[in-house]
Amino acid sequence: MPDVIFPGHEGRLEGRYHHSKKPNAPIALILHPHPQHGGTMNNKVVYRLYHIFAWRGFSTLRFNFRGVGRSQGIYDRGEGELLDAASALDWMQQHNANASGCWIAGVSFGAWVGMQLLMRRPEFDGFVNIATPANLYDFSFLAPCPSSGLMIHGELDSLVTEESVQDLAEKLMMQKGVVIDLRVIEGCDHFFMDHLDEMQGHVKQYLDSALAHPRKRAIGGRR
Numbered sequence: 001m002p003d004v005i006f007p008g009h010e011g012r013l014e015g016r017y018h019h020s021k022k023p024n025a026p027i028a029l030i031l032h033p034h035p036q037h038g039g040t041m042n043n044k045v046v047y048r049l050y051h052i053f054a055w056r057g058f059s060t061l062r063f064n065f066r067g068v069g070r071s072q073g074i075y076d077r078g079e080g081e082l083l084d085a086a087s088a089l090d091w092m093q094q095h096n097a098n099a100s101g102c103w104i105a106g107v108s109f110g111a112w113v114g115m116q117l118l119m120r121r122p123e124f125d126g127f128v129n130i131a132t133p134a135n136l137y138d139f140s141f142l143a144p145c146p147s148s149g150l151m152i153h154g155e156l157d158s159l160v161t162e163e164s165v166q167d168l169a170e171k172l173m174m175q176k177g178v179v180i181d182l183r184v185i186e187g188c189d190h191f192f193m194d195h196l197d198e199m200q201g202h203v204k205q206y207l208d209s210a211l212a213h214p215r216k217r218a219i220g221g222r223r
Contacts, residue, residue, distance in 0.1 A: 024099065025099065033109050105127065107130045111130065152185065152202055
């Protein structure tokens, strides 16, 4: 897990990067929760996601948004953080020019930023969202959603309602070819305290299926 520093729009960005030993390995980008509420690339859910993708043979990057840790800049309400995510993806692609696939995963605020990047970059094959903040941010830009993915929600999430996540999943599946696998973990809160293993199991199971039976992309892309 070497430390890496790469250029962003407002200065240097700090990350942790795992480079797969497999030739033409797929890449995965992991985005952390809200910077102003303690979110960092060392968040426990982010850490688990990072290792899930690395274990599956992905070249994997998690990084700190601007103003977090050693990343330069200041919080920018999601607009600058989207630029940070795009810079991270550019850096990943420079080091993995022949990547066989591309995935993105985000936690809470990171899921919102990640879905915006998903709409802007056609190379993504799939996504994993944890604690998608469907009632806290506007997701109307997903019209239509360009990729299938997994959404995991905690039954006892006091910040995000299950109904809002369900409604978002149903709207996304109105696009032909897009399938959203929504899984609700009983007794789990927004931070997945005491439910990390269960969350990890769901993500591993989903990736096993998705990578074994890749779906055609709804819009453009390689597949």
